[in-house]
Structures are given as C-alpha cells and as structure tokens.
Amino acid sequence: MSPSDSNSPVHSDYDEKVNILTEHVSAASREKPDPTEGNEPPPLIAIMIAGFALIVGAGYLGGTNGGLSNDSFTFVEGYDVPPVPGGGVIEEQKPPGEIWLAEGKKQYSAICAACHQGNGQGQTGVYPPLANSEWVTGGTEQLAMIILNGIQGPITVDGQSYNSLMTPWKDALNDKQMAQVMSYIRMSWGNAEQVAENSGMVTAEMVAHARATHDIPGMKVSHLEGFDKDLPGAKVDPITMEPIGGGAAEGGATDEEPAGEE
Numbered sequence: 001m002s003p004s005d006s007n008s009p010v011h012s013d014y015d016e017k018v019n020i021l022t023e024h025v026s027a028a029s030r031e032k033p034d035p036t037e038g039n040e041p042p043p044l045i046a047i048m049i050a051g052f053a054l055i056v057g058a059g060y061l062g063g064t065n066g067g068l069s070n071d072s073f074t075f076v077e078g079y080d081v082p083p084v085p086g087g088g089v090i091e092e093q094k095p096p097g098e099i100w101l102a103e104g105k106k107q108y109s110a111i112c113a114a115c116h117q118g119n120g121q122g123q124t125g126v127y128p129p130l131a132n133s134e135w136v137t138g139g140t141e142q143l144a145m146i147i148l149n150g151i152q153g154p155i156t157v158d159g160q161s162y163n164s165l166m167t168p169w170k171d172a173l174n175d176k177q178m179a180q181v182m183s184y185i186r187m188s189w190g191n192a193e194q195v196a197e198n199s200g201m202v203t204a205e206m207v208a209h210a211r212a213t214h215d216i217p218g219m220k221v222s223h224l225e226g227f228d229k230d231l232p233g234a235k236v237d238p239i240t241m242e243p244i245g246g247g248a249a250e251g252g253a254t255d256e257e258p259a260g261e262e
C-alpha cells in the first residue's frame, strides 16, 4: 500500500479507525523479543532430560544412602583404616589366622599357582593337584620336605600318576612364608576337612625344623618314607594362632606318634 491509497474514496476499516503504524508496533511489543545468540531459552528436550536425570538420581540416592549413616560410606572391602595417631581405636583387626592364610595365598599365587593353578587343581597329567592330595593333607613333615627340596620321578596324587620334576623352593621362601603357604594349601579347597585335627596351620618353627633336618638334593618319593607325620612344634589355633592342646612347648618333641615309626 502506498500512502496515497489512504486518500482514495474506498478506505479499509483500519485506515479509518486506527493508526496502523502504532497498532503494529504495539502488537510487536507484546511479543517476546527475538532471542539474541547465547541467550536462547534451553530447548524443551534438554529440560526434560535434565528433569529425568534429577528424578532418577534422587531416586538412586534415596534408595542407597544407607540412611546417611557414616558407616555406609566408610566401608571399603580390603581397605584397612590407618591407625589414628592419637590412639582413637578405629582399627578393626582381622584374626591372626586369617592374616596368616591371606599371606600364604599371596605366596601361593605368586609362585605355585603357575603350575598347580589358583584352584589347586593342577593340570591333569602334567601338574598334580594340591586339592585332595594326600601329600598336602598328610603329615606336615613330608609336605615341608617336598616344598623345600622339590621332588622328581614318579609320584601318585589322588589316584593319578605323574612322572616329572618340581624344583626346590627353599631359597624362594623363608620359614615364615613357607609356613604360610603350607597352611594355606592345607586349609583350602576342601583340604581342611582332611587334615588331622588342629594340624592345619603350620608355624615358622616347624618349617625351621624341617629345613635344618631335611636338605635332600634330587629328592624322590622314596625319601619321604617314614615322614608322614607332623613336624615338632606347638600346634596353633587356626583363628588366634595361639598354641593349643597338651601345652606342647615350642620346638618340643611331640613326634611320639606310633605312625611313621615302622
């Protein structure tokens, strides 16, 4: 429309009653201004996603906050709370026997598991099992002799024959570590039910005795005859590691068992 049109005889209603210009301006001013860049309202979908995340997150926290008690946040398996210098007693000590076996498992995993496997099953025909092995669950003296000296030649384990070689481990493990490994394999994989009562745990003193008396290079099964008995030394409780039974003194001669004398 050109301005001259407003002078023509036929006017539109608008031309006569209202000022088009102000009418348009006021209409435009009622609208929201065009968003400038960086200032746009967030898209609806983003708001919905954020809202959804908030609801799910809150629901998760609500369900898993353990009543917001302190305990539920400080427990991490395998994490030992460091002792507080002031003497505040936070330390939750594991029983000595449990620590002993855990150390034994470490040695076992580092050295023995390569052949005898983590589950003690060995590898049929190649590496004999330690689970359900009469050499492991029998007397501690023959077991110590095998691990200290290694063993070669034919050996029957759990009804299966092997004819191979295991190198000595006497230089790889000190008395304590050897005792821990022996304890671990005697107490694992169902072996604990087969060892004689109270003879599952092996002490460093026992191993020291075996080390001092049985240095046998190239040891074979025949060397073990007569040694299917427990090493001298006080038996210890599997949980407290305190000496038990008969008041046997450390290093005491407790090998009066008739078995093995023949």
Ligand code: HEC
Binding pocket: 108, 111, 112, 113, 114, 115, 116, 126, 127, 128, 129, 130, 133, 134, 135, 136, 143, 146, 147, 151, 152, 153, 154, 155, 157, 162, 163, 164, 165, 166, 167, 169, 181, 185
């Ligand atoms: C390199 C492989 C290898 C490693 C590592 C090894 N062994 Fe053996 N072990 C053998 C073999 C092979 C025999 C059987 C030897 C034979 O035929 O006379 C054997 C036999 C044994 C036996 C007697 C048989 C039985 O199965 O009960 C015991 C006990 C034993 N090992 C314990 C251990 C312990 C404990 C360790 C770790 C300190 C260990 N072995 C590490 C290969 C290994």
